[in-house]
Amino acid sequence: MAKINFGGVVEDVVTREEFPLEKARQVLADQTIAVIGYGVQGPGQALNMKDNGLNVIVGQRKGKTFDKAVADGWVPGVNLFEIEEALQKGTIICYLLSDAAQIEMWPTVKKYLTAGKSLYFSHGFGITYKEKTGIIPPADVDVFLAAPKGSGTSLRRLFVEGKGLNSSFAIYQDATGKAREKCIAMAIGVGSGYLFETDFYKEVTSDLTGERGTLMGAIQGIFAAQYEVLRENGHSPSEAFNETVEELTQSLMPLVAENGMDWMYANCSTTAQRGALDWWRPFKEATKPVFEKLYHSVKTQAEAARSIDLNSQPDYRVKLEAELTELRESEMWRAGAAVRSLRPERT
């Protein structure tokens, strides 16, 4: 593995140069990779693996999502099946149902995990919280994960553009002595950039923290707070939205992505630099206790319990959709829709 110095800490990573796609194809040559579930990660990973020349089939229950798989080019009876048929045919089972649905389907999946097969996850959830999920694989199968660090939608889009999301990988159980090479081959096959190693516990703990924190929860919270203060002080929705969200996503974050925070700062006025350098610490101090509370809630499994309880209810989708609609219909995001419609490339 390549040794990379991450800010003073040397870590081993796997790059596409040292584990090229050709090697992944060789490792997986005799495998039938069954992607179970065609929600968000399912399509991204399955299509990328198919385009990478791997032997992939999809298992999805009948309904709207099955039809989406057909629309994406999967052919019923050829490489698209009902879940049980795909489980039976697959030698590497990619368990890409929602984390809550994985609990419900587990007794069925387990029946098909015969000796020498592999069970692949994209999250450490099911295994780490096994007391809650009941997901305990048989001892004679390999169990590993590759977790793309981003949405399945982005995984696919970046792949099509010739780019790749980074993924973590972890081996939980090596029954055949080949779990590690299969795991890395799968991680490359789904279209990852470089790979960093973790374990199931660390993957799920960091992932749940990240999505509740800066990636999704905290960012909406901080947007809403600033937007409200601007509105309460007489600024128009267009001004408040532009100064809170639009400028960040359109102008400043791409600069951070390209070359880091200091470089984004350096491309802003010295007035802005002075203010940002003064104010980032108070924001850090104000929010750190919330991040500590969040991490604690993840560590004590309160987050897992809540997500399992709520997402296992029969009407969980309707409830999530209602909350997403509330967000979409808030003034800030309605202002956002108007702002997006006025982007030059859209008018």
Ligand SMILES: NC(=O)C1=CN([C@@H]2O[C@H](COP(=O)(O)OP(=O)(O)OC[C@H]3O[C@@H](n4cnc5c(N)ncnc54)[C@H](O)[C@@H]3O)[C@@H](O)[C@H]2O)C=CC1
């Ligand atoms: N959404 C994402 O981009 C990411 C997801 N992951 C992980 O990947 C895995 C899959 O997540 P998503 O793609 O978001 O899942 P999802 O919520 O989109 O659901 C995937 C599939 O589950 C099926 N499903 C739901 N309930 C079912 C049931 N009771 N019986 C049978 N099928 C059922 C749906 O039809 C759908 O095909 C999870 O472990 C998740 O944590 C990891 C990284 C990012």
Ligand SMILES: CC(=O)[C@](C)(O)C(=O)O
């Ligand atoms: C996209 C991703 O990696 C997340 C946010 O962790 C998830 O969808 O669970």
Ligand SMILES: [Mg+2]
């Ligand atoms: Mg996640």
Ligand SMILES: [Mg+2]
């Ligand atoms: Mg994630």
